[in-house]
Amino acid sequence: MENLTQHHFMVLFLSLGILLGMARVLGELAQRLRQPAVLGELFAGVLLGPTVLGSIAPEFSAFLFPPQGPNAIALEAIATLAIVLFLMVAGIEVDLSTIWRQGRVGCKVGIASIAIPFLLGFAAAWLAPQALGRQPDADPMIFALFLAIAISITALPIIAKTLMDMDLYRSDIGMVVVSAAIFNDLAGWIVFAVVLGLMGNPAGSGHSIMLTIALTLAFVGAMLTLGRWLIHKALPFVQAYTRWPGGELSFALILGMLGAACMEWIGIHAIFGAFLVGAAVGDSSHLRERTRATIEQFVSFIFAPIFFASIGLKVNFLTYFDGPLVLTVLLITCVGKLAGGILGARWGGMPPREARAVGFAMVSVGAMGIIVGLLALEAGIIRQRLFVALVIMAMATSMMGGPAMRLILRPTKKWRLRDALSSKLFLRELKAGSPREAIQEMTAAVGEAVGLDAEALEAAVWTREEALSTGIGNGVALPHARIEGLQESLVVVGFSDTGIDFDAPDDKLAHAIFLILTPAADPSAQLEITSELARLFRDPHMLSRVLRMQSFTDFLALISASVRP
Amino acid sequence: MENLTQHHFMVLFLSLGILLGMARVLGELAQRLRQPAVLGELFAGVLLGPTVLGSIAPEFSAFLFPPQGPNAIALEAIATLAIVLFLMVAGIEVDLSTIWRQGRVGCKVGIASIAIPFLLGFAAAWLAPQALGRQPDADPMIFALFLAIAISITALPIIAKTLMDMDLYRSDIGMVVVSAAIFNDLAGWIVFAVVLGLMGNPAGSGHSIMLTIALTLAFVGAMLTLGRWLIHKALPFVQAYTRWPGGELSFALILGMLGAACMEWIGIHAIFGAFLVGAAVGDSSHLRERTRATIEQFVSFIFAPIFFASIGLKVNFLTYFDGPLVLTVLLITCVGKLAGGILGARWGGMPPREARAVGFAMVSVGAMGIIVGLLALEAGIIRQRLFVALVIMAMATSMMGGPAMRLILRPTKKWRLRDALSSKLFLRELKAGSPREAIQEMTAAVGEAVGLDAEALEAAVWTREEALSTGIGNGVALPHARIEGLQESLVVVGFSDTGIDFDAPDDKLAHAIFLILTPAADPSAQLEITSELARLFRDPHMLSRVLRMQSFTDFLALISASVRP
Known part of the structure; x- marks a missing residue:
C-alpha cells in the first residue's frame, strides 16, 4: 500500500483548490441567471472531468484527478465527508413541526407527489428496462424501484431556496409545499434505504435483508423519537458547560458522523444517518441560530460545491449522452410529478391556480435525485447513459420550478x-x-x-x-x-x-x-x-x-x- | 489499488466521530483547568492510539485506526487538510500591521527569543546528537537545525489566547509579546522552510536546494507584498458581486489550498503556503469579522481537534518516553526561551518585571513545535523518543506561560x-x-x-x-x-x-x-x-x-x- 507523498499532497490541494474555485465561480454565475447554484457547481465538474478537460488535455486531467491511487481515495473520502455534512444540513433545515401543522394538505400533496411519479417510473422501468439503461446483470425489480425513487424524490433545499427568493416561504402555499417536500424527502429516503437493504449489500455488513430493513426502520424510529428527545435534553448541558459556540458546533457534527457510521454499519449509505441526525438536531428549539448559520455556511459554500463538482468527474457526459433517453426520463418525471403535485393539492382542497403552482414547485428533483442516481451507478444497477440522463433531468426540473411558479402566481417582485x-x-x-x-x-x-x-x-x-x-x-x-x-x-x-x-x-x-x-x-x-x-x-x-x-x-x-x- | 468500500466508510465516520468527540471533551476539560484546549486534544489521541487503546484492545484499535490501507490514507488526507486550514487561521490571526507599530521592542524580543534558544538548541544537538535522539542516518547539520527550530518557535495562537484570557491582549505588554511572537513565527517558519529545502526533498519536487530556497523566499516575498495587495484589491469585488458571505469564505479557502499546493510543489510542506495566504488575507481590512469568525470557529472546533488528536495516534508515548531526554529538552527550551525573552525585552528598554513577564509569555512552544517535530519524524530526521520528548516539552511550556505571567503581573481578575x-x-x-x-x-x-x-x-x-x-x-x-x-x-x-x-x-x-x-x-x-x-x-x-x-x-x-x- 502506498503512503501519501509530497506529490500526492500537492495534487490533493491543487485539485481541491481548482475544483472548489471553478465550482464557486460557476455556482455564482448560475445564481446571477436566477438558477440554483448546484447547476453551476455540477457543470464545473463536467468541465474539469472526462467530458471536457479529459478530451482536451487527457494528461493534465489524469494528473489532477487520477482515477486510481491514493489521490483518488483521498478525494473520494473528502467528497463523501462533504456529502454527509451536506445531508446533515439538509436534515437540519427540515422542520418536523411544520409537517404536523400543515399536515393534512401537505401530507396529501406529499403522498400524491411521491406515489404517482413512483408508479409511473416503476411501470416504465419494469416494462422497458433495456431502453431505460438497466445494467444487464442488475435485478429488474431493484432497477425499477431505483428509477421510481430517482424520479419521485424532491429537492427540499432547492424548493426552500426558490420559495425564499420569491418571498413565499412563510405563506400558506409555501408551507404546504415545504411540508409536502419534507414528507416526500423523508419517505423517499426511507424507501430508498429499504431498497438498498433489498440489494443484500454486496460489499457491506453481511446482515440479511430483513435484518437490514428492521435495523433501518429502528434507527429512523429511534432517531425521530428518543434520539430527538435526548438531543433536545442534552443541548442545554452542552451550551451551559462548554465554550460557546464550539461545544454546540462539534456536538452536532460528532453526532452526524456517528449517525453516518451507524447507517453504514447497518448496510445503508452514510448520508441517511447524517440526514436523520440533522433532522433531530435541527428540530430542537435549543439549537442557536448562530450555530446553524456557521454549519450551513461552511457546508453550503465549501463542502457542497466540492461534492457536486466531483460528480461531474465521474462520467463523460458527451459520450454517454442519449437524447431519446434524456427526453423519456424528463417526460416521465415531469408528467408524474406535475400530476402528483396538482392532484394532491386539489385532493387537499386547494383552488386550481394554487394547485398548479404547487405542482410546478414539486417538480424539482435537484441534488437529491443526483445522489440517488450516483448510488445506483456505483452499485452497478444503472448504466452511465441513464446516470447522465438522470443528472440532466434533475438539473432541468430544478430550473423549471421557479420560473413556472412566477408565471402562475405573478408575485410582486420584492425590490432590493x-x-x-x-x-x-x-x-x-x-x-x-x-x-x-x-x-x-x-x-x-x-x-x-x-x-x-x-x-x-x-x-x-x-x-x-x-x-x-x-x-x-x-x-x-x-x-x-x-x-x-x-x-x-x-x-x-x-x-x-x-x-x-x-x-x-x-x-x-x-x-x-x-x-x-x-x-x-x-x-x-x-x-x-x-x-x-x-x-x-x-x-x-x-x-x-x-x-x-x-x-x-x-x-x-x-x-x-x-x-x- | 483498493477502492473505498462500505466497510471503509463505516470505519472512516466512526473513527472521525470518536476522535473528534474525545478530543473535544478532553479539550473542554483542559480549559476548565485553565489550560489550553490543545493539551486535551492531544491527550485524546494518546488515549485512542497505540499508547493506551492499542495496549488494552489492540484489535479494536487496529479496526478503528488501521496503520495502512485506504482508511489510513483517508484519515491522513483529512488530518492534513485540517492542519492546512488551522495554519491558515493562524495566518489570518497574524496582524502584520502590529509588527510595524510595536516594531522596535517587539522586533528585539522576537530576535532574541528566536536567536538564543536556536543557538542553544543547535549547540546541544551538534555536540550530543546521539543523546538527543538523532536518527543514525540523518545529517547532523539538518538534525541540529531541526532541533534548534523546534525549541525556538513560538505558539502564537496559545500566546494570543492566554493574553486575551488575562485581558492583556490590547495592553502595551500584550502588543509587544504578540508582535514578537508574530516575528518569531514568520522567521521560524521561513528558516524551517529553508531547512526543509536543504534536505533535498527525497520524495519531492526534484528541484535543487538553491532553487527550492529561492522559490520559497520568492513565494514569501510575493505573498507578503504583491499577493497581499492583490487580495486587498480583490476582496471588494468578491463582496460586491457574489452572495454574502459565501463568496468571501470560499475565496479565502480556495487561495489557501492553492497556496498550500504551491508550497508543496516548491518542495516545502503545504502548511506554509496556507499560513502565508492566511496572513495576506487576514491583513486586508476588507475581510469581514463575520467571515473570519465562521472560518475560525469551524477550524478551531472541528478541524484542529481532529488534527491534534491524530498526532497522538502516531506513536506510543509510553514505549518511547525517555525521562532524561524529556528533561534535557525541556531545560534547554526553558532556559533558551526565558533568556531570549527577558534579554530581548530589556534590550528593548522594558523594566525588569515586565521583561520577566514577556520572557514567560514567549516560553510557549505549543502546537507549532509539535508540527515541526512531526515533520521531522516523518522526514526520518529524529527518533520517536525525541518526538515524544518534543511533544511533552511543547505541552509543558504551553502550560507554564499563563500561570507564570499571572504570578508576575498579578492582573486583577476580570469577573465574568x-x-x-x-x-x-x-x-x-x-x-x-x-x-x-x-x-x-x-x-x-x-x-x-x-x-x-x-x-x-x-x-x-x-x-x-x-x-x-x-x-x-x-x-x-x-x-x-x-x-x-x-x-x-x-x-x-x-x-x-x-x-x-x-x-x-x-x-x-x-x-x-x-x-x-x-x-x-x-x-x-x-x-x-x-x-x-x-x-x-x-x-x-x-x-x-x-x-x-x-x-x-x-x-x-x-x-x-x-x-x-
Whole structure:
C-alpha cells in the first residue's frame, strides 16, 4: 500500500483548490441567471472531468484527478465527508413541526407527489428496462424501484431556496409545499434505504435483508423519537458547560458522523444517518441560530460545491449522452410529478391556480435525485447513459420550478436596494450646493444612463421634495418619486463632502443622498427600498464608512456585506 | 489499488466521530483547568492510539485506526487538510500591521527569543546528537537545525489566547509579546522552510536546494507584498458581486489550498503556503469579522481537534518516553526561551518585571513545535523518543506561560457573570413579596451554600438598597454590596412570577432579581458583573426568555449562548 507523498499532497490541494474555485465561480454565475447554484457547481465538474478537460488535455486531467491511487481515495473520502455534512444540513433545515401543522394538505400533496411519479417510473422501468439503461446483470425489480425513487424524490433545499427568493416561504402555499417536500424527502429516503437493504449489500455488513430493513426502520424510529428527545435534553448541558459556540458546533457534527457510521454499519449509505441526525438536531428549539448559520455556511459554500463538482468527474457526459433517453426520463418525471403535485393539492382542497403552482414547485428533483442516481451507478444497477440522463433531468426540473411558479402566481417582485443600484448612477462627488441642484444633477444622470426624460423626473422628485423635505437625519437624505411607466426601480447615489441642507429633523447637512425612483405600478417598491436604506443607516458609523468609499465596487461591497437578508 | 468500500466508510465516520468527540471533551476539560484546549486534544489521541487503546484492545484499535490501507490514507488526507486550514487561521490571526507599530521592542524580543534558544538548541544537538535522539542516518547539520527550530518557535495562537484570557491582549505588554511572537513565527517558519529545502526533498519536487530556497523566499516575498495587495484589491469585488458571505469564505479557502499546493510543489510542506495566504488575507481590512469568525470557529472546533488528536495516534508515548531526554529538552527550551525573552525585552528598554513577564509569555512552544517535530519524524530526521520528548516539552511550556505571567503581573481578575453563578445560588421561585424579604431569602441561600454570615450580608445589601433602590427597569433588579473578606464574587439568581417592587424608574415590578456580592478588595468586580447583566437585559425579549428557564442548567445555557465576549 502506498503512503501519501509530497506529490500526492500537492495534487490533493491543487485539485481541491481548482475544483472548489471553478465550482464557486460557476455556482455564482448560475445564481446571477436566477438558477440554483448546484447547476453551476455540477457543470464545473463536467468541465474539469472526462467530458471536457479529459478530451482536451487527457494528461493534465489524469494528473489532477487520477482515477486510481491514493489521490483518488483521498478525494473520494473528502467528497463523501462533504456529502454527509451536506445531508446533515439538509436534515437540519427540515422542520418536523411544520409537517404536523400543515399536515393534512401537505401530507396529501406529499403522498400524491411521491406515489404517482413512483408508479409511473416503476411501470416504465419494469416494462422497458433495456431502453431505460438497466445494467444487464442488475435485478429488474431493484432497477425499477431505483428509477421510481430517482424520479419521485424532491429537492427540499432547492424548493426552500426558490420559495425564499420569491418571498413565499412563510405563506400558506409555501408551507404546504415545504411540508409536502419534507414528507416526500423523508419517505423517499426511507424507501430508498429499504431498497438498498433489498440489494443484500454486496460489499457491506453481511446482515440479511430483513435484518437490514428492521435495523433501518429502528434507527429512523429511534432517531425521530428518543434520539430527538435526548438531543433536545442534552443541548442545554452542552451550551451551559462548554465554550460557546464550539461545544454546540462539534456536538452536532460528532453526532452526524456517528449517525453516518451507524447507517453504514447497518448496510445503508452514510448520508441517511447524517440526514436523520440533522433532522433531530435541527428540530430542537435549543439549537442557536448562530450555530446553524456557521454549519450551513461552511457546508453550503465549501463542502457542497466540492461534492457536486466531483460528480461531474465521474462520467463523460458527451459520450454517454442519449437524447431519446434524456427526453423519456424528463417526460416521465415531469408528467408524474406535475400530476402528483396538482392532484394532491386539489385532493387537499386547494383552488386550481394554487394547485398548479404547487405542482410546478414539486417538480424539482435537484441534488437529491443526483445522489440517488450516483448510488445506483456505483452499485452497478444503472448504466452511465441513464446516470447522465438522470443528472440532466434533475438539473432541468430544478430550473423549471421557479420560473413556472412566477408565471402562475405573478408575485410582486420584492425590490432590493442592490438590484436598483448601478455604477452609472453612482456620483462620487456632487457639485450641487442645494437640494434643487442635487436633484437636478442626479436626475440628469438617470436621463443619460437609461434614456429617460430628465426634466420630467426632476419635476416629479422636486414636487415631492417641496411637499415635505426628505432629510432623514444623520447626514442622509432620501428624495424620491413614483414614476409612471418605469419598469425597474432605480436608486441614484450621490455623495457631498460639503453637505447639502435637506432640512433634516436633526438640522445636520446631508452627505449621502439616495434618489429613489420606483415604478408607479408597484406601490410597495418605494417603501421597501426606503426601509432598507433606513435600516442600513440606523448604524451611526455607517455614514462615515459609506463616505470613505471611492468606487462603486467598494460601495457595493460595503452594502452587500452590511445588509442582512 | 483498493477502492473505498462500505466497510471503509463505516470505519472512516466512526473513527472521525470518536476522535473528534474525545478530543473535544478532553479539550473542554483542559480549559476548565485553565489550560489550553490543545493539551486535551492531544491527550485524546494518546488515549485512542497505540499508547493506551492499542495496549488494552489492540484489535479494536487496529479496526478503528488501521496503520495502512485506504482508511489510513483517508484519515491522513483529512488530518492534513485540517492542519492546512488551522495554519491558515493562524495566518489570518497574524496582524502584520502590529509588527510595524510595536516594531522596535517587539522586533528585539522576537530576535532574541528566536536567536538564543536556536543557538542553544543547535549547540546541544551538534555536540550530543546521539543523546538527543538523532536518527543514525540523518545529517547532523539538518538534525541540529531541526532541533534548534523546534525549541525556538513560538505558539502564537496559545500566546494570543492566554493574553486575551488575562485581558492583556490590547495592553502595551500584550502588543509587544504578540508582535514578537508574530516575528518569531514568520522567521521560524521561513528558516524551517529553508531547512526543509536543504534536505533535498527525497520524495519531492526534484528541484535543487538553491532553487527550492529561492522559490520559497520568492513565494514569501510575493505573498507578503504583491499577493497581499492583490487580495486587498480583490476582496471588494468578491463582496460586491457574489452572495454574502459565501463568496468571501470560499475565496479565502480556495487561495489557501492553492497556496498550500504551491508550497508543496516548491518542495516545502503545504502548511506554509496556507499560513502565508492566511496572513495576506487576514491583513486586508476588507475581510469581514463575520467571515473570519465562521472560518475560525469551524477550524478551531472541528478541524484542529481532529488534527491534534491524530498526532497522538502516531506513536506510543509510553514505549518511547525517555525521562532524561524529556528533561534535557525541556531545560534547554526553558532556559533558551526565558533568556531570549527577558534579554530581548530589556534590550528593548522594558523594566525588569515586565521583561520577566514577556520572557514567560514567549516560553510557549505549543502546537507549532509539535508540527515541526512531526515533520521531522516523518522526514526520518529524529527518533520517536525525541518526538515524544518534543511533544511533552511543547505541552509543558504551553502550560507554564499563563500561570507564570499571572504570578508576575498579578492582573486583577476580570469577573465574568458565569464564574459567579452556581446551582446552589439559583432560586427558581422566590417566596418574598418585598425587596427586604427577597434580599433576606437570597442572602440566606448564600449563607447556607458557602457558610457566610447571612445576617451581615443582608444588612450590607439592605443598607445599599435603602440608599438608592436597585430596580433597573424592564423587570430586573440588581441589589448588591461589596463584602469585606469575600474571595470570589457571587451572584444569587432569584425569579419571582408575581413580581417585587424594587422601585424601578419604569415602575415595573421586578421578576428577575440578581443579588451581586463582590470582594471589597476588588473594586471593579461589581461594575463588571453589573454591566454584563445590563448588557444582557438590553434585549427586551431577554426577561421573558430567562423566566421560562426551569433549571439552573437551562438558565446557564441561555446566558452562555447570549453573552458575547
